[in-house]
Amino acid sequence: MENLKTEICGIKFKNPVIAASGTFGYGLEFTNRIDISMLGGISVKGISLNEEKGNPMPRIMETHAGMLNAIGLQNIGVNKFLDEKLPELKKYDTNIIANFWGKTVEEYTEVAKILDCSDVDMLEMNISCPNIKEGGIAFGTNPEMTFEVVNKVKKSISNKPLIVKLSPNVSNIKIFGKTAESAGADAISAINTLLGMSININTRRPHLSNVTGGLSGPAIKPVAVRMVYELYQAVDIPIIGIGGIMNYKDVAEFFIAGASAVQVGTANFVNPEIISTIIDDLTTYCKANEIGNFTELKGTLRT
Amino acid sequence: MKGIVLENKILNDKYGIICIKSDEFAQNAAPGQFLMIRPQPYDYIYDPLLRRPLGICDINEKKGTFSLLYMIVGKGTKLLSKIKKKTELSFSEPLGTGFNLTTDKKVAIIGGGVGIAPMTFLSKILHENNEVDVFYGGAEEKDILLTHIFEEYSNNLIIATEDGSIGHKGFITEVFENSLKFNNYDKIFACGPKPMLKAVYDIIDIEKIEFEVSLEERMACGIGACLGCIISTIGTDPNSNSQKRCCVEGPVFNGKEIIWETVCKE
Ligand SMILES: Cc1cc2nc3c(=O)[nH]c(=O)nc-3n(C[C@H](O)[C@H](O)[C@H](O)COP(=O)(O)OP(=O)(O)OC[C@H]3O[C@@H](n4cnc5c(N)ncnc54)[C@H](O)[C@@H]3O)c2cc1C
Ligand SMILES: Cc1cc2nc3c(=O)[nH]c(=O)nc-3n(C[C@H](O)[C@H](O)[C@H](O)COP(=O)(O)O)c2cc1C
Numbered sequence: 413m414e415n416l417k418t419e420i421c422g423i424k425f426k427n428p429v430i431a432a433s434g435t436f437g438y439g440l441e442f443t444n445r446i447d448i449s450m451l452g453g454i455s456v457k458g459i460s461l462n463e464e465k466g467n468p469m470p471r472i473m474e475t476h477a478g479m480l481n482a483i484g485l486q487n488i489g490v491n492k493f494l495d496e497k498l499p500e501l502k503k504y505d506t507n508i509i510a511n512f513w514g515k516t517v518e519e520y521t522e523v524a525k526i527l528d529c530s531d532v533d534m535l536e537m538n539i540s541c542p543n544i545k546e547g548g549i550a551f552g553t554n555p556e557m558t559f560e561v562v563n564k565v566k567k568s569i570s571n572k573p574l575i576v577k578l579s580p581n582v583s584n585i586k587i588f589g590k591t592a593e594s595a596g597a598d599a600i601s602a603i604n605t606l607l608g609m610s611i612n613i614n615t616r617r618p619h620l621s622n623v624t625g626g627l628s629g630p631a632i633k634p635v636a637v638r639m640v641y642e643l644y645q646a647v648d649i650p651i652i653g654i655g656g657i658m659n660y661k662d663v664a665e666f667f668i669a670g671a672s673a674v675q676v677g678t679a680n681f682v683n684p685e686i687i688s689t690i691i692d693d694l695t696t697y698c699k700a701n702e703i704g705n706f707t708e709l710k711g712t713l714r715t
Numbered sequence: 716m717k718g719i720v721l722e723n724k725i726l727n728d729k730y731g732i733i734c735i736k737s738d739e740f741a742q743n744a745a746p747g748q749f750l751m752i753r754p755q756p757y758d759y760i761y762d763p764l765l766r767r768p769l770g771i772c773d774i775n776e777k778k779g780t781f782s783l784l785y786m787i788v789g790k791g792t793k794l795l796s797k798i799k800k801k802t803e804l805s806f807s808e809p810l811g812t813g814f815n816l817t818t819d820k821k822v823a824i825i826g827g828g829v830g831i832a833p834m835t836f837l838s839k840i841l842h843e844n845n846e847v848d849v850f851y852g853g854a855e856e857k858d859i860l861l862t863h864i865f866e867e868y869s870n871n872l873i874i875a876t877e878d879g880s881i882g883h884k885g886f887i888t889e890v891f892e893n894s895l896k897f898n899n900y901d902k903i904f905a906c907g908p909k910p911m912l913k914a915v916y917d918i919i920d921i922e923k924i925e926f927e928v929s930l931e932e933r934m935a936c937g938i939g940a941c942l943g944c945i946i947s948t949i950g951t952d953p954n955s956n957s958q959k960r961c962c963v964e965g966p967v968f969n970g971k972e973i974i975w976e977t978v979c980k981e
């Protein structure tokens with residue numbers, strides 16, 4: 413497994429494959445299916461200051477090679493997460509990334525402060541959820557607001573590296589990458605879901621109660637690869653590529669475009685064992701192609 | 716898990732039943748549980764993407780096989796209906812919380828449409844040591860399937876169709892309501908369209924009769940990770956509902972605890 417070892421913001425990863433937030437629960441849902449200690453890391457379901465109920469049903473709908481979701485960030489709140497879930501998760505040998513969000517700048521900084529003093533390995537701030545009315549994407553689609561919230565969060569923490577998760581629902585993602593970097597982000601993850609919609613033609617109602625939802629899965633991969641490529645040209649901090657990864661070839665594609673690590677999301681629903689298959693296949697790929705370390709692929713696009 | 720298809724029988728233009736070999740699956744399944752199944756054999760095809768949830772219709776522990784009854788409604792079930800014998804399919808282990816079984820009781824099983832699927836397995840088990848009446852409803856004769864199984868594994872099989880093409884004419888809930896005049900059931904098990912389940916809830920004296928329902932929600936993961944399948948139930952805190960995952964805490968719920976206004980939309 414030497415060929416997959418890497419380091420991001422000073423944190424050691426046994427491999428660059430991380431489970432994406434919202435698609436892996438709190439990690440514990442998978443422990444009787446795969447050995448979660450073999451993962452590079454787990455980004456847990458988005459945490460907020462208080463427990464959140466999320467949106468009314470229906471919340472999900474399948475689309476061609478993808479799915480729409482409008483879960484609405486249902487979660488148990490930061491305190492319950494730290495009391496009930498984190499101690500269990502820490503029994504496994506993998507990096508825990510605390511994905512978090514807030515409705516206001518103050519909420520973002522409050523949660524960040526609490527998580528910064530906990531046992532998690534990294535923080536990932538979600539400024540890109542398309543499914544909630546307050547906060548979320550509002551911060552991620554306006555450069556001034558992105559700067560303010562990232563900067564305030566960065567100033568309120570002192571222990572853990574800060575990843576900022578970007579929204580693809582913008583016309584120029586480079587601006588947001590640069591803004592997050594200048595506001596103090598230690599790394600960037602991209603992309604969150606693309607805003608989408610689907611309609612039942614018989615009832616003429618939207619398939620989701622929230623009307624719109626976030627599109628994920630293989631359908632969005634080309635958009636995600638393009639955005640990672642653009643970000644790689646714009647920023648110097650590491651980029652974690654996310655969007656539609658289903659197999660080791662997809663991982664390689666993200667690396668060539670400029671990613672330092674990846675997150676696997678919707679694929680976990682399709683096959684809960686898929687991440688372990690991807691990691692095994694990456695090892696085989698490195699050996700077969702005499703690649704000393706997989707990160708050698710990073711940013712090697714020939715144009 | 717993986718298993719070989721032993722048989723895939725098209726029952727009529729709406730339904731099919733598929734029998735799959737897997738000792739491990741057959742040994743671990745309980746009535747009311749379901750699985751997530753990929754409706755085609757190739758893992759490099761990403762459309763349809765998600766696995767489909769289907770109830771466990773029947774188990775043969777000796778032969779190490781299980782059956783799924785499916786209604787052909789969209790691309791996943793259409794693909795499933797085209798699967799040939801000897802194809803290898805991949806699927807999850809038995810998932811979710813099934814029915815709480817009873818002994819020495821008089822019970823009624825109510826199934827509407829394809830909601831009859833998990834009731835086959837249930838009635839086989841319950842019939843070993845309970846008195847079991849099965850109420851089976853559908854829109855038309857095509858919806859009434861597997862009656863030979865229920866004839867064997869129930870004390871009474873009562874059928875109703877909305878168009879009257881077989882059995883009583885009307886809703887099965889009406890026939891059931893009538894039968895309550897002559898029968899005292901200890902427990903009711905129901906699966907079917909949500910309005911049917913709500914109707915049963917309204918008919919029975921919920922304080923006196925135990926009532927378990929199997930519910931459906933769209934599912935992405937089936938293992939409690941996506942939070943796409945939430946059912947609202949009455950919580951311990953009277954001011955706030957409890958949120959249960961249909962795929963883990965369900966699909967079988969205590970009918971008394973369901974907040975019917977929130978589930979009855981689809
Ligand atoms: C716990 C559980 C048990 C079930 N048991 C059975 C069974 O035994 N037999 C049977 O015929 N059907 C059953 N269903 C319904 C079955 O899952 C859907 O009919 C099926 O997924 C439709 O897939 P499709 O691709 O043909 O339809 P499409 O409409 O093309 O599906 C699109 C998406 O919506 C989802 N979906 C559509 N209808 C439903 C539905 N009613 N419930 C949940 N998800 C849905 C699909 O899974 C898919 O992700 C069950 C559902 C659940 C949740
Ligand atoms: C059901 C669901 C829930 C999600 N919840 C979150 C979340 O809580 N926080 C977050 O930052 N991203 C969330 N995401 C976005 C994913 O982490 C990921 O960025 C996105 O799905 C694209 O990757 P994929 O195509 O591999 O799924 C969610 C995605 C899905 C499908």
Ligand code: FES
Pocket residue numbers: 933934935936937938939940941942943944960961962963
């Ligand atoms: S289907 Fe994902 S939590 Fe139930």
